[in-house]
Amino acid sequence: MKIVIDGMGGDNAPKSNVEGAVKAIKEYNVDLIITGDKDILEKEFANYEFDKSKLEIVHTTEIIENEDKPVKAIRSKKDSSMVVALRLVKEGKADAVISAGNTGALLAGGLFVVGRIKGIDRPCLCPAIPNAKKGMTLIADGGANADCKPKNLVEFAGMSNIYAKKVLGLNSPKIALANVGIEEGKGNDLVKKSYEELKNIDVNFIGNVEARDVINAYTDIIVCDGFTGNILLKSTEGVAMSVMGLLKETFLSSTKGKIGAMLLKDDLKKLKSFMDYAEYGGAPLLGVNGGVIKAHGSSDSRAIKNAVNQGIKFAQGNVVEDIKEFIKTMESSEEKE
Amino acid sequence: MKIVIDGMGGDNAPKSNVEGAVKAIKEYNVDLIITGDKDILEKEFANYEFDKSKLEIVHTTEIIENEDKPVKAIRSKKDSSMVVALRLVKEGKADAVISAGNTGALLAGGLFVVGRIKGIDRPCLCPAIPNAKKGMTLIADGGANADCKPKNLVEFAGMSNIYAKKVLGLNSPKIALANVGIEEGKGNDLVKKSYEELKNIDVNFIGNVEARDVINAYTDIIVCDGFTGNILLKSTEGVAMSVMGLLKETFLSSTKGKIGAMLLKDDLKKLKSFMDYAEYGGAPLLGVNGGVIKAHGSSDSRAIKNAVNQGIKFAQGNVVEDIKEFIKTMESSEEKE
Incomplete structure (x- = not known):
C-alpha cells in the first residue's frame, strides 16, 4: 500500500505536509509518495530523521492556488502537485491521496482525474464535526453538490455508511436526514422524497434530525444536500x-x-482542543475510484498525519470495492421494481 | 391602537401571558385585548395591580395545543384563543396579535384567517438571532416556506427591509444571501438566481454571507429559503x-x-443572557394583512412584554401599508420589463 501527499497544497505547505509525512512514516510505517518541487521538499525533509526508504518524492513544477478556478486549474495545471498526486491514484500507483489544497479543485480533480465509480451519480464530500459527546458526526454531503435529487442522498447514505464502518470502525452507524422537524413528512420536497427512499435501503436509517441536535450526537451520520451540509458545518464552526x-x-x-x-x-x-478540527484529519470524497482525502486548508502536521491514517484505513477497508457492491445492489433492486 | 394577546398559547400560558400583559400595560400604556378562558384569566389578573381600563378579556372556549395539526386546528377550533385573536386583527379590532402557541398553526392562521397581502406570494417568518456584536440579525425566511423560488426570496428581502427600518429603527439595513461562499456565482440554483434579482431591487443588498459569519453581524438581514433559515437558527441555538x-x-x-x-x-x-432569546421578543409573520408576532413557545413574561412592544411598533410603523407599496413597485417594474 502507498499513500500520496500533495506536498504543495494547503496554507502551511510544504512545511506541515513534510512534517506530517515524517510523523506518518514513524507512526504507521507507511510507504509514502509526496508531490512537489523536489529541491524545496528535499530541503524540508533534511530537517528530520526518518526511514528514507519509505519515501518517494515525485517532482512537479506547478501549484494550484486557492484563488485558482477549480475546473480550469485541474485542466491547465497538468504538472501541479495536486493533479500529479491524483493521477498516481488513477494509475494505481497510490491507494489514496491527501491534499490540503484548493477544495473545489480537489473535488473537480477527483471527478476528472480519478473518475467516478460507475453507477454513482454524484460523489460526496464527507467531513466530520465534533459533537457534544466528544466524538464526531459525519456530514454527507458536506459541500460537493449544491443541488441534489433524492437518488443522490440515497447514494450519500450508502457510501458514508460504508466509510463509517470501514474507516471509523462503527458497527451499525446511525443515519439521519437533516430536517426542520423530527416527524416524518416535515421538510422540503427533497427531504420528504429522500425519507421515503432511505427507508428502503440497507442502512440504519433513524429518521430526521433537527439542526439544533446535530451537535448532540443522536446520530453518527447526517445526510443532506451539499448546500445544507455546508450551512451546518460552517454555522457550527462559526458559533x-x-x-x-x-x-x-x-x-x-x-x-x-x-x-x-x-x-x-x-x-x-x-x-x-475538543473543538479542534485538526484532530479529525480530513474529509473523504466518496464515490470516486480511489481514496481522495481533503485535509483542512489550515492543516498542521498532526492533521496531515491523521489524514494519512484515514487514507490507510480507506485503502485497507476496501471502501471503493464496497461502494461498487452497494451501487450494484441498488441497481438490481431498481431493475426489480 | 390595540394589541391582542393569545392568552392560552405557549408553554407557560396563561401565567406568563397575563404577567406579560400587565408589564406591557404599565410600560407602554397600551390598550390590550387578551383571549382565553375568562374565569382562568380573571383569576390570574387578580394577582396584579394595574389600570384595568386598558384591558379587555375576550372569552374563548378552545385551545390549540402544540400537538395539533396546524391547518386542521385553525379550521376546526374556531373558538380557540388563537383563532379568535387572529380574527380580531382581520376585523380591524386589533392592530397586531401576539401568540406563543403552536407555530405552524399561527402561520396557517396568518394565511387563512388574517389573509395574505395582495401580490405577496409567500409570507415569511422573520426571527432574530443574537450576534457577536450583541445586536441581532434577522433571518427571512426563518421557517415558513421550505421550498422557495427566487421571487419569494426577493419578497422576503423587501418585507424584512421594511420591518427592520420601521420596527428595529435601522436606517439602511444590510441584506445578504445565506450561501456557501461569498463570491457571486456560488451556491445552489435558488441562490444564484435570487442573487441576480436582489441586485435589481431597492434594498441595501451586500451579496452573500457564509454560515460561519452569520453570527458576526456583517449583515442586518439574512435572506434564504425557510429550510435553510431553520437550519441556521437551530444550529446556532444548538451549538x-x-x-x-x-x-x-x-x-x-x-x-x-x-x-x-x-x-x-x-x-x-x-x-x-446575551444569548437569551426572550430578550428579542418574537418573530413577525411578514406579508399578511396585519401584525402577527410569533413569540417563542417558552416565552416568559418579559418575552411577551417585548413581543407586545414589537406589535406596537409594527402598527405605528405602518409596516403592512409599506409592504403593499413595495409589492406595487415590484409589480409595476415587472410590467415594464
Missing part, C-alpha cells in the same frame, strides 16, 4: 468560535474575571 | 447551548475549575 471569543471578552472585562480565567486556563484549553 | 454545557462540565471537573467558575459566575450569567 463555537464566536462563543469562545465572547467568553474570553467577558472574562477579561473584570479583575475577578481575569483571575477566574487564569484558574481555568487548562480547562479552557481542553475545551478548545 | 451555543452545547458549548455552554461543555464549559460547565469542564469547569466542574476540577477543584480549580470550580473555584474559577464561582469567580466567573456573574460574567457567565451575562454571557448567557
Whole structure:
C-alpha cells in the first residue's frame, strides 16, 4: 500500500505536509509518495530523521492556488502537485491521496482525474464535526453538490455508511436526514422524497434530525444536500468560535474575571482542543475510484498525519470495492421494481 | 391602537401571558385585548395591580395545543384563543396579535384567517438571532416556506427591509444571501438566481454571507429559503447551548475549575443572557394583512412584554401599508420589463 501527499497544497505547505509525512512514516510505517518541487521538499525533509526508504518524492513544477478556478486549474495545471498526486491514484500507483489544497479543485480533480465509480451519480464530500459527546458526526454531503435529487442522498447514505464502518470502525452507524422537524413528512420536497427512499435501503436509517441536535450526537451520520451540509458545518464552526471569543471578552472585562480565567486556563484549553478540527484529519470524497482525502486548508502536521491514517484505513477497508457492491445492489433492486 | 394577546398559547400560558400583559400595560400604556378562558384569566389578573381600563378579556372556549395539526386546528377550533385573536386583527379590532402557541398553526392562521397581502406570494417568518456584536440579525425566511423560488426570496428581502427600518429603527439595513461562499456565482440554483434579482431591487443588498459569519453581524438581514433559515437558527441555538454545557462540565471537573467558575459566575450569567432569546421578543409573520408576532413557545413574561412592544411598533410603523407599496413597485417594474 502507498499513500500520496500533495506536498504543495494547503496554507502551511510544504512545511506541515513534510512534517506530517515524517510523523506518518514513524507512526504507521507507511510507504509514502509526496508531490512537489523536489529541491524545496528535499530541503524540508533534511530537517528530520526518518526511514528514507519509505519515501518517494515525485517532482512537479506547478501549484494550484486557492484563488485558482477549480475546473480550469485541474485542466491547465497538468504538472501541479495536486493533479500529479491524483493521477498516481488513477494509475494505481497510490491507494489514496491527501491534499490540503484548493477544495473545489480537489473535488473537480477527483471527478476528472480519478473518475467516478460507475453507477454513482454524484460523489460526496464527507467531513466530520465534533459533537457534544466528544466524538464526531459525519456530514454527507458536506459541500460537493449544491443541488441534489433524492437518488443522490440515497447514494450519500450508502457510501458514508460504508466509510463509517470501514474507516471509523462503527458497527451499525446511525443515519439521519437533516430536517426542520423530527416527524416524518416535515421538510422540503427533497427531504420528504429522500425519507421515503432511505427507508428502503440497507442502512440504519433513524429518521430526521433537527439542526439544533446535530451537535448532540443522536446520530453518527447526517445526510443532506451539499448546500445544507455546508450551512451546518460552517454555522457550527462559526458559533463555537464566536462563543469562545465572547467568553474570553467577558472574562477579561473584570479583575475577578481575569483571575477566574487564569484558574481555568487548562480547562479552557481542553475545551478548545475538543473543538479542534485538526484532530479529525480530513474529509473523504466518496464515490470516486480511489481514496481522495481533503485535509483542512489550515492543516498542521498532526492533521496531515491523521489524514494519512484515514487514507490507510480507506485503502485497507476496501471502501471503493464496497461502494461498487452497494451501487450494484441498488441497481438490481431498481431493475426489480 | 390595540394589541391582542393569545392568552392560552405557549408553554407557560396563561401565567406568563397575563404577567406579560400587565408589564406591557404599565410600560407602554397600551390598550390590550387578551383571549382565553375568562374565569382562568380573571383569576390570574387578580394577582396584579394595574389600570384595568386598558384591558379587555375576550372569552374563548378552545385551545390549540402544540400537538395539533396546524391547518386542521385553525379550521376546526374556531373558538380557540388563537383563532379568535387572529380574527380580531382581520376585523380591524386589533392592530397586531401576539401568540406563543403552536407555530405552524399561527402561520396557517396568518394565511387563512388574517389573509395574505395582495401580490405577496409567500409570507415569511422573520426571527432574530443574537450576534457577536450583541445586536441581532434577522433571518427571512426563518421557517415558513421550505421550498422557495427566487421571487419569494426577493419578497422576503423587501418585507424584512421594511420591518427592520420601521420596527428595529435601522436606517439602511444590510441584506445578504445565506450561501456557501461569498463570491457571486456560488451556491445552489435558488441562490444564484435570487442573487441576480436582489441586485435589481431597492434594498441595501451586500451579496452573500457564509454560515460561519452569520453570527458576526456583517449583515442586518439574512435572506434564504425557510429550510435553510431553520437550519441556521437551530444550529446556532444548538451549538451555543452545547458549548455552554461543555464549559460547565469542564469547569466542574476540577477543584480549580470550580473555584474559577464561582469567580466567573456573574460574567457567565451575562454571557448567557446575551444569548437569551426572550430578550428579542418574537418573530413577525411578514406579508399578511396585519401584525402577527410569533413569540417563542417558552416565552416568559418579559418575552411577551417585548413581543407586545414589537406589535406596537409594527402598527405605528405602518409596516403592512409599506409592504403593499413595495409589492406595487415590484409589480409595476415587472410590467415594464
